[in-house]
Amino acid sequence: MSEWKDICKLTDLAANTGVCALHNGEQVAIFLDGKEQKVHAISNFDPIGKANVLSRGIIGDIKGRLVVASPLYKQHFCLETGECLEEPENSVKAYQVRVEGDVVQLQA
Amino acid sequence: MSKQKIIVVGNGMVGHKFIENMIEHPDYDQYEVVTFSEEPRLAYDRVQLSYYFAGKTVDELMLTSPDYYDENGVRFIVSDKVVNIDHANKKVVTESGREESYDKLILATGSYPFVPPIPGKDQEHCLVYRTIEDLEGMTASAKVSKVGVVVGGGLLGLEAANALKNLGLETHVVEFAPRLMAVQLDEGGGQLLRSKIEELGVSVHTEKNTTEIVAGETCRYRMNFADGSHIETDMILFSAGIRPQDELARQFDIEIGPRGGIVIDNYCQTSAKDVYAIGECALWDGKIFGLVAPGYNMAKVAVSHITGGGLAFEGADMSTKLKLLGVDVASIGDAQARTPGCLSYTYADGHAGVYKRLVVSADNKKVIGAVLVGDVEAYGNLLQMMLGDIEIPGSPEALILPSIDGAAPALGVDALPDSAQICSCHDVTKGDIFEAVKGGCTDLAGIKSCTKAVTGCGGCAAMTTQVMNAALTEMGVEVDDSLCEHFSYTRQEIFDIIRVKGIKSFDELLESYGQGRGCEICKPAIGSMLATHWNEYVLDDKHIGLQDTNDVFLANMQRDGTYSVVPRIAGGEITPEQLIVLGEVGRDFGLYTKITGGQRIDFFGAQLHELPPIWERLVEAGFETGHAYGKSLRTVKSCVGSTWCRYGMLDSVSMAVNLEMRYKGLRSPHKLKMAVSGCTRECAEAQGKDVGVIATDKGWNLYLCGNGGMKPRHADLFAQDLDDETLLKYIDRFLMFYCRTADKLQRTSVWMDNLEGGLEYLHEVIVEDKLGICEELEADMQRVIDTYECEWKKTLNSPERLKRFAHFINSDLTDDNLAYVEMRGQAKGRIATDEERQKQAKGVEIETVELV
Numbered sequence: 001m002s003e004w005k006d007i008c009k010l011t012d013l014a015a016n017t018g019v020c021a022l023h024n025g026e027q028v029a030i031f032l033d034g035k036e037q038k039v040h041a042i043s044n045f046d047p048i049g050k051a052n053v054l055s056r057g058i059i060g061d062i063k064g065r066l067v068v069a070s071p072l073y074k075q076h077f078c079l080e081t082g083e084c085l086e087e088p089e090n091s092v093k094a095y096q097v098r099v100e101g102d103v104v105q106l107q108a
Numbered sequence: 109m110s111k112q113k114i115i116v117v118g119n120g121m122v123g124h125k126f127i128e129n130m131i132e133h134p135d136y137d138q139y140e141v142v143t144f145s146e147e148p149r150l151a152y153d154r155v156q157l158s159y160y161f162a163g164k165t166v167d168e169l170m171l172t173s174p175d176y177y178d179e180n181g182v183r184f185i186v187s188d189k190v191v192n193i194d195h196a197n198k199k200v201v202t203e204s205g206r207e208e209s210y211d212k213l214i215l216a217t218g219s220y221p222f223v224p225p226i227p228g229k230d231q232e233h234c235l236v237y238r239t240i241e242d243l244e245g246m247t248a249s250a251k252v253s254k255v256g257v258v259v260g261g262g263l264l265g266l267e268a269a270n271a272l273k274n275l276g277l278e279t280h281v282v283e284f285a286p287r288l289m290a291v292q293l294d295e296g297g298g299q300l301l302r303s304k305i306e307e308l309g310v311s312v313h314t315e316k317n318t319t320e321i322v323a324g325e326t327c328r329y330r331m332n333f334a335d336g337s338h339i340e341t342d343m344i345l346f347s348a349g350i351r352p353q354d355e356l357a358r359q360f361d362i363e364i365g366p367r368g369g370i371v372i373d374n375y376c377q378t379s380a381k382d383v384y385a386i387g388e389c390a391l392w393d394g395k396i397f398g399l400v401a402p403g404y405n406m407a408k409v410a411v412s413h414i415t416g417g418g419l420a421f422e423g424a425d426m427s428t429k430l431k432l433l434g435v436d437v438a439s440i441g442d443a444q445a446r447t448p449g450c451l452s453y454t455y456a457d458g459h460a461g462v463y464k465r466l467v468v469s470a471d472n473k474k475v476i477g478a479v480l481v482g483d484v485e486a487y488g489n490l491l492q493m494m495l496g497d498i499e500i501p502g503s504p505e506a507l508i509l510p511s512i513d514g515a516a517p518a519l520g521v522d523a524l525p526d527s528a529q530i531c532s533c534h535d536v537t538k539g540d541i542f543e544a545v546k547g548g549c550t551d552l553a554g555i556k557s558c559t560k561a562v563t564g565c566g567g568c569a570a571m572t573t574q575v576m577n578a579a580l581t582e583m584g585v586e587v588d589d590s591l592c593e594h595f596s597y598t599r600q601e602i603f604d605i606i607r608v609k610g611i612k613s614f615d616e617l618l619e620s621y622g623q624g625r626g627c628e629i630c631k632p633a634i635g636s637m638l639a640t641h642w643n644e645y646v647l648d649d650k651h652i653g654l655q656d657t658n659d660v661f662l663a664n665m666q667r668d669g670t671y672s673v674v675p676r677i678a679g680g681e682i683t684p685e686q687l688i689v690l691g692e693v694g695r696d697f698g699l700y701t702k703i704t705g706g707q708r709i710d711f712f713g714a715q716l717h718e719l720p721p722i723w724e725r726l727v728e729a730g731f732e733t734g735h736a737y738g739k740s741l742r743t744v745k746s747c748v749g750s751t752w753c754r755y756g757m758l759d760s761v762s763m764a765v766n767l768e769m770r771y772k773g774l775r776s777p778h779k780l781k782m783a784v785s786g787c788t789r790e791c792a793e794a795q796g797k798d799v800g801v802i803a804t805d806k807g808w809n810l811y812l813c814g815n816g817g818m819k820p821r822h823a824d825l826f827a828q829d830l831d832d833e834t835l836l837k838y839i840d841r842f843l844m845f846y847c848r849t850a851d852k853l854q855r856t857s858v859w860m861d862n863l864e865g866g867l868e869y870l871h872e873v874i875v876e877d878k879l880g881i882c883e884e885l886e887a888d889m890q891r892v893i894d895t896y897e898c899e900w901k902k903t904l905n906s907p908e909r910l911k912r913f914a915h916f917i918n919s920d921l922t923d924d925n926l927a928y929v930e931m932r933g934q935a936k937g938r939i940a941t942d943e944e945r946q947k948q949a950k951g952v953e954i955e956t957v958e959l960v
């Protein structure tokens with residue numbers, strides 16, 4: 001069984017927005033999808049704009065896929081897999097995330 | 109092979125057009141072009157001459173520039189008149205003695221105003237109206253005159269009367285014929301035009317034959333008429349027709365017509381070998397064409413003939429549509445019904461001031477002429493039916509009768525042949541527009557820049573739009589202007605839904621009118637519309653997810669993920685104490701500090717967690733948010749104005765502060781910039797802004813829809829001499845109308861270029877309240893003004909919101925990806941990496957590099 005690490009309260013997340021967490025020395029962007037009340041986590045680093053900003057993008061869906069648009073140059077990253085829709089070679093890491101009670105946890 | 113040398117005598121509208129066509133010709137490298145101008149400058153737009161009095165500068169009237177000629181190897185000599193043609197040796201000589209040989213000679217000498225031989229006509233304040241120098245003369249004369257008379261009630265005369273009126277003179281028009289515009293209008297049309305013009309305060313005197321101009325009693329001069337009456341005036345402007353400038357032909361053995369004009373054949377050749385004549389100096393089939401379009405056509409034909417092409421000149425249609433003294437007038441074909449056997453239909457509405465006459469062929473099947481006064485909507489239709497020789501569908505009277513049931517009996521553009529000319533100023537056909545659409549121009553702005561249609565007199569805007577839409581439909585392009593995959597409505601439709609249904613949140617709208625979750629296109633667009641209409645706090649739970657990161661953190665994200673901070677400095681006015689606070693904040697937080705183009709101060713390099721403490725200091729010192737991050741009003745730039753400046757007419761700083769405080773916080777389709785200048789020297793560069801205000805000695809002039817940036821657009825003069833109250837009223841209405849009807853992220857300049865009906869239509873909506881919505885627009889604006897709150901002040905009072913201002917939700921550490929070098933004495937400087945530079949070169953919009 002894998003271990004889970006507490007990150008923050010669910011109430012720290014406003015619906016349809018993201019926050020950034022420091023996790024094992026990595027920056028992780030965590031989003032709350034308001035429609036299904038589900039959390040998603042991918043790397044916070046935008047490999048195209050080369051800055052730690054993905055948690056500050058707007059989320060939505062493109063042809064049915066849940067995505068965040070980079071606030072820098074607007075490429076879309078899939079919230080479930082980290083895939084960059086426009087430039088798959090610039091995809092980012094996706095993280096296991098869950099809500100236990102009112103606590104958001106990342107897999108250690 | 110040596111180059112053929114072409115000399116163009118006269119650099120007027122047509123001479124320049126000829127040169128332009130030569131330059132664009134694929135074989136241009138085999139020719140050498142030299143042009144002489146008697147006037148002190150290169151070609152300018154004579155057609156738009158009257159706009160000089162509405163604020164257009166000489167620079168804006170120019171059609172070409174020395175640079176353009178230099179780049180294309182055209183030699184030009186200004187202020188030197190050609191006085192001699194030596195056919196035998198194929199050379200010309202100028203007044204200053206310059207000699208130049210030619211292989212082909214083009215006479216494009218235009219025409220000159222005809223001044224009737226009235227005793228006393230050569231006195232000081234007796235003027236004509238044809239060149240920029242004439243305009244300067246009129247302006248100078250108007251300064252020392254109270255009353256002005258225009259001799260001649262034709263098209264140009266009435267334009268001149270408008271100019272005199274604008275110059276503040278009591279204006280009279282004296283006409284020899286029994287009615288105004290005798291060439292273009294019939295009795296009924298002339299009558300209505302007269303009464304409309306008299307309503308505007310211009311006196312019209314018809315059937316007056318001036319016999320002499322003598323010293324006056326109450327004014328400078330007295331004009332005595334043949335019928336014994338007289339009129340007193342300080343200034344006289346002759347506009348009694350034009351005469352072709354054919355003196356060179358006269359003197360040097362080139363055939364001219366019995367009443368003047370250089371005789372040309374269908375290829376624009378004169379009687380002399382290798383000599384062509386084009387434009388208003390040329391006589392074709394016994395006719396002089398006093399309009400620019402036929403001249404342009406001749407220029408094309410002459411270029412074709414010289415370069416071995418087969419174009420021929422086949423005459424021109426003289427139909428016209430224009431606004432004279434604010435009255436719409438149009439004349440088509442045989443307006444006076446002179447064709448034997450023709451029939452005519454007349455419609456007159458005395459109440460609305462509309463007169464229409466339709467002239468049709470004897471068999472009642474074809475349009476052969478028309479007169480329209482007061483309502484010229486039918487012009488495009490009727491003209492195309494006449495030119496295309498199209499059979500009238502149904503009964504002819506339907507073409508001019510107002511449609512009672514709302515359905516105008518319009519002729520579909522589908523019925524037009526490809527060769528139908530849509531824009532006569534630039535000779536753009538239906539086929540040209542179709543081609544442009546196929547080449548990728550899918551909006552009116554694109555069609556304008558690629559075909560030049562609509563950019564002349566503008567009369568063809570509606571027709572051009574119809575043709576463009578027909579082309580799009582034919583290509584199977586569904587003009588899909590829906591917002592994005594989540595909403596199949598246009599931005600304007602969504603705005604109406606929000607207003608009419610009273611919708612207050614994105615989720616509510618999505619549920620009833622959209623699908624899916626939304627995206628980074630529809631969310632900020634709808635967030636902006638909700639804010640324009642309801643003006644709720646953008647960081648409310650239900651709105652925060654809609655905002656771009658800039659709005660979420662109320663600051664502008666820079667390329668490394670840090671933010672810049674811009675407090676509002678309304679009108680650029682700031683106290684020394686406030687300036688000190690800004691200096692201290694910049695120093696204490698180690699921020700890179702720069703003055704922006706919008707007269708305020710921008711701090712760079714602030715990290716998320718630093719934003720609240722920075723703003724605490726700023727708010728304490730009385731600063732408010734500057735909305736540099738929002739699609740909203742940025743700044744109102746100003747010059748120092750009459751409080752200090754020796755030239756200032758009005759207090760531009762107070763007005764700028766006023767405007768900035770009034771419209772701050774208004775969320776709009778795109779950012780808005782304004783400026784106020786205290787006089788026409790225009791130090792605030794107001795004509796490059798969305799809203800520009802310039803003081804005159806009589807009030808404020810309002811300019812709209814200007815833009816700097818990548819594609820500069822000069823603002824249009826919208827209204828003149830306004831008092832403070834009217835100025836604000838018009839701006840209120842304008843801004844709200846723009847907010848309601850623009851597309852997402854559409855600046856006012858592009859919005860205007862795509863607005864069907866253009867400036868005139870905007871005037872009708874905002875000044876004449878054609879749509880009956882002005883009261884509503886003002887009320888909507890008032891609500892935004894009344895509900896303004898500084899977003900930073902509000903955010904600082906909300907601990908819940910402040911939690912977001914940290915890089916990590918679970919740690920106090922900060923982003924370790926940031927790197928700075930010291931630059932010119934400031935702690936934080938960043939040098940773009942090559943990769944970043946390349947990204948920019950590719951044209952990806954980097955919202956945040958702009959400092960306003």
Ligand SMILES: Cc1cc2nc3c(=O)[nH]c(=O)nc-3n(C[C@H](O)[C@H](O)[C@H](O)COP(=O)(O)OP(=O)(O)OC[C@H]3O[C@@H](n4cnc5c(N)ncnc54)[C@H](O)[C@@H]3O)c2cc1C
Nearest residue numbers: 118120121122145146154155189190217218387388399400
């Ligand atoms: C106020 C006003 C409003 C108008 N409005 C309209 C309108 O709405 N629609 C429309 O279609 N037309 C309009 N016109 C008419 C239009 O301007 C003319 O048809 C057009 O300018 C003709 O062009 P052109 O080149 O033949 O002559 P011009 O533009 O007059 O150019 C001729 C040039 O040749 C120069 N020249 C003459 N002789 C010599 C010489 N010997 N050596 C060197 N240079 C010489 C002249 O100084 C002049 O600069 C208007 C004209 C005026 C004055």
